[in-house]
Amino acid sequence: MPSAIRSHSQSPIRRFRTRITKFTNCRLLKNGSLVKEDLWIGADSGKILDGQDVFFHRQTAPDQVIDLGGRILSPGFIDVQLNGAFGFNFSIEPENSATYVKELTRIKKSLVETGVTSFLPTTTSQRPETYHKVLRFLGPSGAQRNANDGAESLGAHCEGPFINPCRNGIHSASVLRAPANGLEDLIACYGQDAFDQHTSPIKLVTLAPELPGSLATIAELKKRNIITSIGHSAATYEEAKDAVESGASMITHLFNAMSPLHHRNPGMFGLLGQASVPGSQKPFFGIIADGIHLHSSVVNIAWNAHPDGFILVTDAMPLVGMPDGVYDWTNGDRLVKNGHILTLEGSDKLAGSSITLIECVNNFLKWSGTSFAQALGTVTSTPSRMLGLENCKGTLEPDADADLVVLEDAIDANGSPKLQVEQVWKFGQCLFDASSHSE
Amino acid sequence: MRVIIRKDAPEASVYVASYIIERIKAFRPTPSKPFVLGLPTGSSPELVYKHLVQAYKNGEISFQNVITFNMDEYVNLPPTHPESYHSFMYKHFFSHIDINPSNVHILDGNAPDLARECVMYEEKIRRCGGIELFLGGIGSDGHIAFNEPGSSLNSRTRVKTLAYETVVANSRFFDDDVEKVPKMALTVGVATVLDAREVVIIVTGNHKAAALQQSLEQGVSAMCPFSALQLHERALIVADDPATIELKVKTVNYYKSIEMIANQNGFTQTIRPQVEIDNTSKSVKEELDSPVPSVAKEGLLAKPENVDLQHMRSPTPELMPDRMASRLANGYGNGLDTGEVQFQNMSSRVAPLAG
Numbered sequence: 001m002p003s004a005i006r007s008h009s010q011s012p013i014r015r016f017r018t019r020i021t022k023f024t025n026c027r028l029l030k031n032g033s034l035v036k037e038d039l040w041i042g043a044d045s046g047k048i049l050d051g052q053d054v055f056f057h058r059q060t061a062p063d064q065v066i067d068l069g070g071r072i073l074s075p076g077f078i079d080v081q082l083n084g085a086f087g088f089n090f091s092i093e094p095e096n097s098a099t100y101v102k103e104l105t106r107i108k109k110s111l112v113e114t115g116v117t118s119f120l121p122t123t124t125s126q127r128p129e130t131y132h133k134v135l136r137f138l139g140p141s142g143a144q145r146n147a148n149d150g151a152e153s154l155g156a157h158c159e160g161p162f163i164n165p166c167r168n169g170i171h172s173a174s175v176l177r178a179p180a181n182g183l184e185d186l187i188a189c190y191g192q193d194a195f196d197q198h199t200s201p202i203k204l205v206t207l208a209p210e211l212p213g214s215l216a217t218i219a220e221l222k223k224r225n226i227i228t229s230i231g232h233s234a235a236t237y238e239e240a241k242d243a244v245e246s247g248a249s250m251i252t253h254l255f256n257a258m259s260p261l262h263h264r265n266p267g268m269f270g271l272l273g274q275a276s277v278p279g280s281q282k283p284f285f286g287i288i289a290d291g292i293h294l295h296s297s298v299v300n301i302a303w304n305a306h307p308d309g310f311i312l313v314t315d316a317m318p319l320v321g322m323p324d325g326v327y328d329w330t331n332g333d334r335l336v337k338n339g340h341i342l343t344l345e346g347s348d349k350l351a352g353s354s355i356t357l358i359e360c361v362n363n364f365l366k367w368s369g370t371s372f373a374q375a376l377g378t379v380t381s382t383p384s385r386m387l388g389l390e391n392c393k394g395t396l397e398p399d400a401d402a403d404l405v406v407l408e409d410a411i412d413a414n415g416s417p418k419l420q421v422e423q424v425w426k427f428g429q430c431l432f433d434a435s436s437h438s439e
Numbered sequence: 440m441r442v443i444i445r446k447d448a449p450e451a452s453v454y455v456a457s458y459i460i461e462r463i464k465a466f467r468p469t470p471s472k473p474f475v476l477g478l479p480t481g482s483s484p485e486l487v488y489k490h491l492v493q494a495y496k497n498g499e500i501s502f503q504n505v506i507t508f509n510m511d512e513y514v515n516l517p518p519t520h521p522e523s524y525h526s527f528m529y530k531h532f533f534s535h536i537d538i539n540p541s542n543v544h545i546l547d548g549n550a551p552d553l554a555r556e557c558v559m560y561e562e563k564i565r566r567c568g569g570i571e572l573f574l575g576g577i578g579s580d581g582h583i584a585f586n587e588p589g590s591s592l593n594s595r596t597r598v599k600t601l602a603y604e605t606v607v608a609n610s611r612f613f614d615d616d617v618e619k620v621p622k623m624a625l626t627v628g629v630a631t632v633l634d635a636r637e638v639v640i641i642v643t644g645n646h647k648a649a650a651l652q653q654s655l656e657q658g659v660s661a662m663c664p665f666s667a668l669q670l671h672e673r674a675l676i677v678a679d680d681p682a683t684i685e686l687k688v689k690t691v692n693y694y695k696s697i698e699m700i701a702n703q704n705g706f707t708q709t710i711r712p713q714v715e716i717d718n719t720s721k722s723v724k725e726e727l728d729s730p731v732p733s734v735a736k737e738g739l740l741a742k743p744e745n746v747d748l749q750h751m752r753s754p755t756p757e758l759m760p761d762r763m764a765s766r767l768a769n770g771y772g773n774g775l776d777t778g779e780v781q782f783q784n785m786s787s788r789v790a791p792l793a794g
Contacts (some may be wrong), residue, residue: 024535038534052529054520059540 004435005406005422008068018063019043020054026068026406028396029075029380034324039073041402046145047425050398068406071422074376075380075394076117076403077357077382080204080311081157081286084318086110090121090156091330093133100137108141108150113432114356115214115421117403118142118387118393121202122315125160125171126330138342139201142401147429152403154387155203158190162214164205169257170344170351171232172331176199178211185213195224196406202226203387206252208233209243222247227387230288230413232257232306237270244271244281250386251337253315254302254327256293256350272305282306284386286313287378289360289367290353292341295368303368311386312360312378317352318340358421366416372409376419402428440668441675442655442694445681447496448486451679455574455641456490458675460500462572462637465712470506475506475564477573477627477635479584480527484576484642493536502538506567510575510584510632511596513621514598516762522612523548542593546596548627557596557625564631571713577642580604581650581663585626592659592667593627629667637673640665645681652685673710682706779793 020042028032040062054060062298066439081092084090088107092290094100097135100368104121110120123131138156141149162185179185186205187195194202204227207214218228230243231252236259240251250260251268259267266273274280303310318339319327329335334345342351357379363376382392392400406423425431445451451769453701460475468474478484509524518525518747533543546561550556564570580602581586587602601609613619630676632638642651654666668674682690 050519051534052519052526055529055533056525056543056545061537061540172493 004012005069005071007064011082017162020049020062021066021074022051022056022062023063023066023068026071026073028073029373029376030396032377032381033371034072039396039404041425041427041428046147046402046429048285048398048400049401053398059225064223070364072372072376072407072409072419073396074403075384075396075400076404076424076426076427077120077317077361077379078100078154078312078387078394079113079116079357079379079385080117080383081122081159081313081315082111082116083124083316083352085316085320086421087318087322089318089330091123091130092238093130094137097137098393100134103139105149108133108152109431111151112424112426113421115358115405115407115424115425116151117405117424118154120155120157121153122157122159124330125163125175126193128189131158131194132190135194135201136191140199140203140330143402145427147427147431150426150431154389154393156201157203157204157206157229159206160213161189161231162205162217164208164211164234165212166234167208167259168259169232169331170329170335170349172333175213175331179207179213179217179363180211182213184215186217186221197251200224200226204229204250206231208235209246209248210235214263215246216243216245216246218243225388232285233268234259235268237268240268240271244283248395249281249283249313251283251314253272253293254285254287254290257296263367269302272302272309281308284311284382285311285360286315287364288313288353289363290314290355291363293353296363299364303364303370307374308382309386310378310385312357312364314355314357314360315352317354318354320354320356358419362412362416362418365418372417372419374409376407402426414439440655441697442603443675443677443698444691444695445677445679447644447679447681448483450645451641451677452483453490455639455677456494458639459487459491459572459574460494460679462710463500464506465570470504470617473506473567475508475567475571477508477570477575477632478528478532478724479510479575480524481576483641485531485576487574487641488532492532495536502536505538506542506565507538508546508564508570508627509545511544511624511626512548514623514625515551516621518549519568522609526614527542548621548625553598557598559632560625560627561594563632570635572637572639573632575632575640577640577647577654577665578605579646579649579650581653581665582596583629583632583640583665585624585666586629586664588664588728590629590661590664592629592633592661592670595624595631596627599624599626631666633667633671636713637675637748638668638671639675639677640668642676642678642682644679645684647678647682649686651676651682653680655686665708677704680717 023039028037028039030170038047038051040054042049052267057351085107088103097253115150123134125347135156138153140153143151160171161176162179163171163176165176166177177189190202194200203212203220206229207217210233211214211232217383221228227250228248229252230240230248240273261267261269271283274282286295287299287300287302287310318333318343322337324337324339327335329339335351336343336345340354342354344351361375364378381390384390393403402425404425405421408420410418410420413419422434423430445454463474466474495502509528512524516523520526528545546560547556575583579582582588585599585601586594587605600623606617606622609620610617650663650665653663654668657666659666659669665669
């Protein structure tokens with residue numbers, strides 16, 4: 001075990017509190033590698049500071065120095081597909097607004113402890129009434145920059161209902177629809193409010209590109225700065241390529257709920273096989289590395305095909321951390337939890353995962369043998385680029401939000417490298433400290 | 440001039456770093472009496488900073504009451520540029536220690552009025568009470584700070600145009616593109632450095648050997664600004680073996696023997712703190728000015744007790760002019776005619792010339 005994390009006041013004679021913290025003796029995740037550098041953050045601005053600029057121009061020094069004893073300092077993790085957690089499901093209509101908000105707050109605070117500082121609360125396919133009620137609570141929540149809110153929503157991820165009934169997974173076929181009339185149908189489904197506002201509560205929509213009206217819809221969403229991810233789809237390679245050309249930039253849980261790779265008909269996965277020439281549009285893609293949804297070698301194939309687009313997602317369900325048994329799900333369905341495996345009652349269809357993002361990172365580390373820096377990039381810089389937030393999330397460059405995870409690297413019982421969340425910071429404030437938890 | 444020779448650059452750096460630490464400690468700086476330190480950039484000092492940072496982290500030294508002045512900075516290079524001396528100092532030194540940012544001074548190469556910036560810098564140094572110790576490195580042509588060969592040895596802080604060789608040498612830090620290298624810099628003058636109460640120069644690597652030889656074994660010359668150090672009362676040069684290869688064996692042995700003998704006799708070649716020097720000087724003056732009789736007088740010529748000196752002393756008789764003959768013993772002058780001298784014509788004593 002390396003030394004404990006030490007924190008001390010830098011200067012007893014400083015006249016005023018600067019509320020600036022300096023992390024020292026740490027390895028920063030920067031540009032795809034770990035570098036030995038210090039990091040300065042400000043609790044007032046909630047941002048990462050340019051230490052040199054603060055030193056020379058504001059003539060200000062940190063009043064707290066934290067010695068991380070050689071640990072890794074990474075940007076906070078971003079989970080772009082999370083259906084719920086700790087017994088709460090984003091897709092269930094609240095009995096009353098207050099309960100929903102209270103539950104949502106509880107989830108956000110708990111989520112932070114897993115290293116996730118921002119996420120896209122994800123709704124599975126529902127009836128329009130549900131969207132009208134829940135979406136307004138799921139929009140971006142970071143405007144107040146209140147660290148005590150816990151993990152921050154970057155906007156909702158609407159997974160369905162504009163998906164292919166043949167690839168519905170556990171999404172109830174009864175609520176699925178096609179966007180035949182383009183955006184009009186999306187407004188009817190998600191609600192006028194979702195498209196009226198200056199900033200929509202929706203950040204990302206998963207839809208199947210082969211459905212009638214999909215391509216036009218993708219173009220309309222792009223105009224409104226809403227990202228389209230293609231998935232739950234039986235699209236051919238050609239159809240998928242058209243979707244990307246229309247503006248789709250992501251594939252939802254690659255390999256799961258889509259036509260499998262066939263050597264004469266590569267399907268959606270074929271998009272990653274395009275030549276890496278300027279102008280080629282290889283999309284980002286989500287990977288569920290829970291050891292159940294995908295074989296480890298398939299995860300590695302995807303990684304090797306397009307590492308810059310590789311995003312680990314949990315697709316976690318509300319049953320994370322709950323005892324085994326049968327649980328009510330939405331639209332009258334029920335889920336069976338058996339250890340880490342979740343299935344739809346009466347079928348063998350996988351019903352999302354019950355894994356945390358850090359566990360996905362550790363699985364990926366074990367399977368691929370890639371570096372810590374590369375593995376951490378799949379939950380930090382890559383998702384932030386996908387979301388167009390590369391200057392404020394998923395990076396340790398000055399001016400980005402001070403959302404941080406302190407990680408201890410270790411070797412597990414099987415001799416594989418493993419990362420462990422030690423501290424989590426949000427907007428420049430420490431919200432979780434493993435050492436104080438265990439005491 | 441003191442010269443310390445060490446095996447290699449790491450050992451020379453350790454010597455310099457510990458020397459500075461000892462000096463700061465002995466000085467006992469306080470907020471009202473800070474230690475003012477002049478600082479360089481460059482590859483030789485980089486190692487010194489490393490040791491200073493380590494010493495700080497080990498709790499051996501604090502920089503709370505240290506004020507720093509850097510030697511130079513490029514003109515028109517953003518301070519955030521990785522090659523700016525702001526960046527160098529932040530990266531290698533300031534970001535790791537407990538120095539108060541408002542105690543750090545580096546010339547602003549982007550100031551609207553560069554001449555004014557230079558005058559301001561000199562004034563700031565003066566107001567801090569002058570530099571206690573100026574640490575420096577030298578260039579292979581003997582330049583110190585950006586005072587290239589030919590710089591006035593009386594120069595003060597000013598704008599300098601860089602020598603073409605320096606620009607070319609620096610291009611390795613600017614994508615090997617001479618166009619990108621700054622052509623001007625602000626720098627303290629040779630006289631600014633010489634004004635410091637002590638100057639410590641670290642010289643490492645055989646590419647510095649010619650400059651070291653010129654400065655130590657030859658005369659003071661503007662063609663080697665470093666040689667001006669010969670005029671400084673308390674200069675210390677710390678060199679590694681490779682930097683001494685152009686020196687005479689005699690010179691090297693001389694300095695090595697001095698250090699050896701000093702060590703054998705248990706005294707270091709450290710400068711005493713100014714306070715001590717001032718105190719000594721003060722007490723010497725007091726002693727010389729005081730009317731107290733010396734120890735020697737008291738021991739050998741002590742005055743007898745209860746004696747009235749005035750009445751013991753015989754009165755000095757009046758001067759009575761008399762003839763000297765009258766003081767001769769009776770009979771001593773008998774037979775001598777002491778009558779009046781008879782003058783006569785000289786020619787009478789000369790035999791008449793024949794014919």
